[in-house]
Structures are given as structure tokens and as C-alpha cells.
Amino acid sequence: MIRQIKLLTGVSLCNLFGVNEFRYTKDKKKKSRYYLMSILWAFLLAMIVMYIASLSYGLCHMQMGELVPAVLSMLVAVVVFLFTMFKAGPVLFDRAVYERQITLPVTVRAVIVSRFLSMYLTNMLMGFLVLLPGMAVQGLMEGPGVTYYLYGILGGLFLPLLPLTAASVLGALVAGISSRWKKKNLVAIVLSMLFVCVIMIGSVGMSRMEETELEEIFLHMAELMRSQVGSVYPPALWLSEAMILGKGGRMLLFLGISIGFFVLFLEILRPFYEKICSLLAANEAGGNYRMKGLSAKSVRRSMVERELRHYFSSTVYVTNTLVGEVLMVLTAIAVAVMGKEAIENMVGMPGILERVLPVMLGALVVLTPTSCCSISMEGRNWWLMQTLPIKEKDILFSKVAANLVVVAPFYLVSEIILIFALRPGFINILYFLIVPALYTLFGAVAGVLINRKLPVFDWDNETRVVKQSASTFLFMLLGLIVGMGPLALLIYFY
Template structure:
């Protein structure tokens, strides 16, 4: 069985991030693109390491360095849980891969373990990337014994097991429940989004408590933080005790719970796995069609309709690209139901929300617009848009319109909540309406421009396009930069006119959108 697991995992990893294509392609431009992606990843890793070091140094300087391992372990576990909830179900129950693998002489257990391992390896790398810099800072500042490093490495390797198992259990539950419904995708989308909202609300309230406690007396706060971590995620404290105190019992407890949880999940899942996969793959056929009146639509109208049908047919696509919109509504709701001071403390953004609320509102849906992968999502069906008599303009307009139609209800709800909460004057009201609108329009077009530069058609799983492609990563970076720069300027220059800043920002965003429509994206593509 180990051989089967090894082979299946290897094949799965080869497809991930395009490693195998990079190794074997003769296309120079593709190699260059992968190298640029590598550089981008490197940059992100350096940024992550820097961020971890900053937090660790901060804790150590405040005299509560002993909390570094617990805080980092807790952070990694939450990140792993949050990000794998989106993909655990689609990866574990990937129907197309299942149909290919089940015909081979491999057992179900091997298929499940190989899929779990594929997610595990990437999360383990993430865990190590966070833990190692933190351990280095702790090592320099707290001078621990050798056992600290041994337990630290051991923790880094096994850390993702428990959160990944929890995410997989939730993913399996969602898949299991939705497989019994006629509208499987819709049920899966709704369940995942509800779960994500609950997690986001939970993590927001947790971070608020940490921030407020950090402001209090440090030693007392340290004890409270420890208590809080113990309450929320006890394994983080077990690992921290093993690392800091060299306590082997706590490490054994962590390993036993992690491995035990995983094995129990595996044992239960393999009993239902085939049934869930078959039910998820089953499509109802009626075979009794009667011709009804066929309405004529314009070329653009029919293309927008097709885009929306495509979008809502994929739960991975919807769940991953709707997070920004959900956050926008959550933020507006928080503005309505909380006072500004508490909200800023909860978000860890003192002075920022009241100063740059329209920018924050606009920035959220820009992080991951559906257009960031809408060209790649065409996949093997890309030939259709290439051969049908539609122009590039039709294609761009239909994809951008689909994104705008998806965002519109979230935008309207958010604006209503904000207007109810703030009862703004005309200038503030206009800012609240115009700045997010400009961001949304810009984000829709920018996502598409980035996807034109970094298309990916030869994929096997939608997860690869939506979560792991260069296009979505670069789009996220573009969104981050376009949001961070004005926020930093507005906060760093308190004397600057906020309305002047908003006006300039809207003008810049719309000018950039106009520029992309003029074909700057095309020129960049030709140059690259």
C-alpha cells in the first residue's frame, strides 16, 4: 500500500504548481514565467519570514518571549485550517481524478491518503516557513536548550496534521451532505460559505482579544493569552510546553491526538468514500425534453449568461472568489453594530478604519475577483471562444460584466449598512459610494488583464486554477498594493485632505481601467 500511496502522491504533486511542466517544457517563455513565479514566491517567503521575525522579536522584547512558540503554532494551525477548508472537499473528492484512479489496481485507502498527503506536504512547508524564523529569533533571544530545536522541527513536521484533518472532516461533511441533494453545487457553496463566515467571525473576535490584552500589563496579558490559546487550541500549548520546557509527554500527547484523529478520520471516511464520490458524480438525466420557445439574446447577453452559469457550476470557483465580497458585507455590518474604537481594536488597525473606510471596503472584493481565473477556467473548452465569431472585446466585457453582477448585491447591501451606520453627509456619502465602486470596476478588469498575461489551460483540477495559479496570486498582489498604498498615505499624512485623496484615487483607478481597455495589457503580453 505504501508503494501505491507514494506513486499516487508523486503524480499528484507533479501536477501541482506546474513543477513537471517547468522541468520538461521546451517553451522558453513558459520557463521564464515559471522563474518569475518562483521569484514572486521567494519574495512572499521573505516577507512572511520577516513578518514572523517581527512578531517574535516584539514578543521577546516585551518580556513574553516564552509565548513565541504557542503564538506561532496557533497562527499556523488557524491559517492551515482556514485555507484548506476551501479545498479539502474538492481535493479529496475530485471526481475526475477519482474516475481515473479507481480503475487502477489501487485501494480506496491509498487514494484518500495520497490526496491528503498532497495537501499535507504543501501545508507542512508553510508550517516550517513560519516556525523556523520564529525559532531562530527565540533561539537568539531566549537561549533555549537543544531539545527546543528537536521538538520544534518535530512540531513543524506534524503541525498541519490536526488542522488538516479537521478541515478534511468539514470538507467531507459538506461533500457528504451536498451529494444527496439535487443541486449539489449550490448546497456545497452555501455550506462552505456559512462555515467560512463563522470562522472569519470567530477569528476576528479572537484577534481582538489578543490586541486588547497586549495593551494591558504585559505579564498579566501573557498569562491571559496563554489561557486563551489553551482554551481555543490546546495542542498549541502542548507543543509550546514540549519546545520550551523540553516536555516529551506533551509532545507525545500532541502526536497521539494528531495521528489518532487522522487515523480515525481515515477509517470512517474509507467506508463512505466511494459512495460519496459516486453520488457527487451522479447527474440527474430526464430524457424527456420538449421544445419550448427559444428566446434570442444579443451576443454579449448570451456570453454573460454563459459566464454566470459557468461560475455557479463550480463550488471551488465561487467559494474562493466570494470571500472578498463576504468580508465587505461583514465589515459594513461590523461598522453598523460596533463602535469604531472596538472595531479598529478588533481588526488591529487603530486609526485606519475611520480614516480610510471607503478604501478598505473597495479593497476587499479586489483581492480575488472571479476574472482573475475566468480565462484559465475555460480550460479545454478554450477552443470554443477562439473559433466562435466573438471579438476579444465581447469576451472581456462578458467576463467583467459577470464579476460586476456577482459583486453588485454585496455592494448594495454593504452600502445600505454603511449609510445606516454612519448617516454620512454628501461628501462622505459620495466617497463611500464612489471609492468601492471604482475599486470593484478596476479589480474586475485588472484580474482579467493578469489572467491574460498568465493563462493556464491544461489543468486537471479546478483547485489548481483557483488556488494555485500564477494569475490568482499576482491578482491578489495587485489588489494588496492598490489598497495598501492609499491607506498608508492617508494614515501617514493626517493633514492631507481625505476627499482630495479619494478623488485622486478614483481618477487613478478609472484611468488604469481605461488604460487596460485601450490594450496596454496586450502590449505587455506581446513584450513578455
């Protein structure tokens, strides 16, 4: 079986980060896109390394060096979970891959493990990217023993196992439940969004602190941070204790729980895997159509409707681009439930909410607009857009309009909640309405323009377009600057 896993994983990973395509393509445009992506990645990686190094330096400087492994491990776990919770299901149950691999003489276990490993290795690299700079800083400042590095490297190898398994459980649940419904995509979208809400509300509940707690934090910071990490993600503490105190038992506990949880998941999923995949791949065909009268629409309206149908047909596309909008509504609900004063007292900035909230809502909307990968999402169907008598501006219009239609209900709901909860004055109401609307429009237009410059059509997995394409990546950077920049300035000049 090991050989089967090795072969299947090798095939999945041979084009990791597009390396194989980059090596063999003769297309200069494609090559230059890869160069651009490499520059963006290098920039992002440098920023992450700098951030981790300064965080670790800060902790060591404040005599809290023993917390470095715990904080970094928790950071890796949270990031791996958040980045893979929408990806794990579609990758594990990828219809095309399933149909290709299940016809080969390989075991179901090998198929599942290879699908899992294809995600695992990238997450492991990311884990080391976080752990190694922290370990280097602490190593230089505090000179720990050999076991620190030994357990650190061993921990790094297994760190993504637990969060990735948890994300896979979530993905399997969504796939398993939705596979039994006729409208599979819709059910998967609703379930995924529901899980996001539960996770977000849960994490806010866990990290919600009273004013007195904040004072306590400054008095007993190290102890409180340790207990926070322990309550959110205990395995991070076990790994930390193994590295700092050399406790081999803690290391065994960390490895045992990580591997055990994965093996348990594998064995529970194995008997149902083929059934779920075939149910997900099965389409219902009635074969009993009778024409009831068609409606003629304008080119633009027809294009927008098609765009929306496309959008809602893809679980990966919806779940990855709608998180900002869901967070927007959750933020509004949180403000309404907790109350303006309570939140302002908690952050110690009276009057800040009315100033920052509109920008914050806008920043959430521009996280990932649907338009920033909408041209690439046409994929192999792009020939139709090229050969039909459609003006380019109509294509762009349909993508921007579809983006606005998707955001509209979330925008309206969060605005209504906030206006009722905060009861701002007339000028502030305008501020509340206009700023997020402008951000939405900016995101939709800028997204489609960036994607127009950097389209990718020859993809075989939607995740590659929605999460890993150059245009999405570039827009995320732009969104961070446009969204977080003004927020930081507003708080700085408070």
C-alpha cells in the first residue's frame, strides 16, 4: 500500500505550485505569470518570517520565551484549519480524481491517504515556515538544548496532522450530508457557512474578555497566555512542554493524539468513501422535459443570470468568497448583542465603533470578491465567450453585477442591524451606508480588472483558481492594503 500511496501522491504533487508546468511550458506569458507569483510569494513569505521572528523576539525579550513554541504551534494549527476547512472536502472527494483513481488497482485507503497527503505536505511546509524562524530566534537568545530542536523538528512534521484531520472531518460531514440531497451544492454551501458561523461565534465566545480580565493579563501575562493556549488548543502546550522542558511523555502524547485521530478518521471514512464519492458524482436526470414557454431577456441580464447560476453551482467558489460577507453580518449581530458601550469599554476606546465599523465592514467585503477569479472560473468554457457575439464590456459588466448582487443581501442585513443597534445620526447613517458600498463597488471592479490581466483557464480544480491563482493572491494583497490601511490609520489617530 505504501507504494500505491507514494505513486498517487507523487502524481498529485508533481505540479505542486505549478513547478511541472513551469518547467515544461514554452508559453512565455505563462512563464511570466509564474515569475509574478514567485515574487508575490517571496514577498508574503518574507513578511511571515519577519512577523514570526519579531513575535518570538518580543516574547523572549519579555522573559516569556517558554511560550514561543506554544504560541507558534497554536498559530500553525489555527491557520491550517482555517485555510483547509473549505478545501479539505473538495480535495478528498474530488470527482474527477476519484473517477481517475478508483479504476486503478489501488486500495480505497491508499486513495484517501494520497488525497490527504497532497494537502498535508504544503501545510507542513507552511508549519515549518512558522516554526523555524521562531526556533532560530529563541535558539539565538536562550540557547536551548538538543531536545528542543529534535522535538521541534519532529513536532513540525506532525503539527498539521490534527487541524487538517479536523478540517477533513468537517469536509467529510459536509460531503456526506450533501451527497444525499438533490441540490448537493446548495446544501454543501449552507452547511459550510453554518460551520463558519458556529466556529466564529465559538472562538469569539472563548476569547471574549471582561475589563477586569484585561487588567489581569498584564499582571500575569505569561500564565494567562499559557492557559489561553491550553484552553484553545492543548496539543500546542504539549509540544511546547516537550521542547522547552524536554518532556518525552508530552511529545508522545502529542504524536499519539495526532496520529490516533487521523487513523480513527481514516478507518471511519474508509467504508463510506466510495459511496459518498459516487453519490456526489451522481446527477439526477429526469428526461421528461416539456417546453412551457421561454422568456427572452436582454444580453446583459442573461449574462448576469448565467454568472449567478455559475457562482452558486460551485461550493468551493461560494464558500471561499462569501466568508467576508458572513463575517460582516456576524460583526453586526455581535455589535447588536454585546452593545456599543460594552465593546468600546472592552477595547478602551469610547466612541471608536461608529468611526471604524463602516471601514471594517468594507474591509471584510474586499477580502475576496467573487469577481477577482470570475474570468478564470470560465475555464474550458471560455471558448463560448470568445466566439459568441458579446462585447468585452458586457462580460465585465456581468461579473461586476453578479458580485454586487451576491453582496447586496449581506450588506443590507448588516446595515439594518447596525443602524437599529447604534442609532447613529443622519450624517453617520450616510457614512455607514456609503463606505461599505464604495468598498463593495471597488472590490467588484478592481477584482475583475485584475483577473482580466491575469486569467488562468487551463485548470482542473476550482480550488486552484479560487485560492491559489495570481489574481486572487494579488487582490488579497490589495484588499489588505485598502481595507486594513484605513482601519489602522483610524485607530492610530483615535
